[in-house]
Amino acid sequence: MSNLTQSVDRKSTDENYLAAHPPERSDPSNLNAFASPVLWLSGGFLVLFVLLAVFDTSALSNVIQVGFSKVTLWFGPFWQVLLLANFVIGLYLAFARTGDVILGNRATPEMDTFKWLAIILCTLLAGGGVFWAAAEPIAHFVSSPPFYGEAEGRHLAINALSQSFLHWGFLAWAILGTLAAIVLMHLHYDKGLPLQPRTLLYPIFGDRALNGWIGTLTDTFCIIAVAAGTIGPIGFLGLQISYALNALFGVQDTLMTQSLVVVFAIAMYTLSALSGLSRGIQIISRYNIILAAALIIFILLFGPTSFIVDGYMQGMARMVNNFVPMSLYRGDADWLSWWTVFFWGWFLGYGPMMAIFIARISRGRSIRQLILSISLVAPLITCFWFSVVGGSGLAFELTNPGVMADAFEGFNLPGVLLAITSQLPMPTLIAILFLILTTTFIVTTGDSMTYTISVVVSGSTEPSGAMRAFWGVLMGLVAIALIAMGAGGISALQSFIVITAVPVSFVLLPTLWHAPKMAKLMAEQQFGKLAHNTAQVKSSR
Structure with missing residues (x-):
């Protein structure tokens, strides 16, 4: 449709949908959501994936690997x-006049800024925020990133941090909830359209996106992508915690131990999801941030403080100085497919569903608050966390060559984390606290994605407890089933996540031009109304 304003102002759709599904009201007992074709398509696909893995894990892995190679090369x-x-356009909207636009048809935020930012940080980092923070800088130290070429010693360590900052920094965070969230918040809270991925395509396809097969497939693809992206970390949590318990306490690293860890995580995030956004996830996120802050302070006091601070400043400076060339680097396609493009596919898969979650918790925030918090503040905090954890590992490796590299051999993520804690005072206690932190990160991600998937399937911002429990348990059971097949099952899922990002990326693409248009429209409406009210006040005096 050529005119976006006309497409989002269709009275026949907006008014009818708003009357039936007002944003402020929902039906938590909406059990007919279990008849939704989106539920059966997405849930059925996950079950089919497990059955294929059971039947022939090797064949499934080979097919997925071929698809993975083609996808990373072509896309x-x-x-x-x-x-x-997405990042650049978001910054423009934040610093332009549109930055003052208040989103969500609400004058004030629903929750305070600390709780809001804590939930976002914990949800988006997931367990990768601990194990990858420890291992990725070491990985780039052991094998130098091709963008920087060969280097040695401290220079190589700074390059390793810089490359890690790119993967977990501005671009990754921005795609998870800026432009897409603006589009969703306008169309849902102002126009009354459903809080579902299909709504992102409404300005293009109109009613067909809401009621036809286009919307059904869009929601299905987005659910499969985010479910796969959540199941993978849940499964790896079982593998990594079991490994750590064996290394620390001699607990047998068996399927039983791994499954018990996953069952514990299932129980935690399902109960948290059932308690609602105002209780479980807020409480867990708050204490998660407090624990992470305590670990940061401890490591700064008793770890390689000078290198941590220098590494953060120099690594950020090097990354920012090379930001565009690093972001668009195509010099080594094979390396990119296993690093940058792999991460981009993973984060893209989360994009629409995370935008829905952020839209749900960000009412009353301005566009400037939303974009600067997600695109700048959160990445800067994340990169500092990587400097504290991974930077400590690099400092220990520079001082005692091999102490981290040997632990990383075989791409052993939990091995690196335990090697880092072993160099600190009270190593066992600190290792336990890191494992708790990893678990709670996964719990917050599982909680938020269980809730968000249920919202999409049910079409209600307060989905039934049965729907939340169904998705929470299903994702956990799929993780256990894949663990039972050995490393091949989870690895196949990890590669499959990147494949699912292909359709999802085309769902997000239109937000590059729709978000600015909608932001401009909202600015005209809000500031025009404000100017009109001001003029009335002056004329009445």
């Missing part, structure tokens, strides 16, 4: 441009 450049454009 990698597109994703790199997409993430960079």
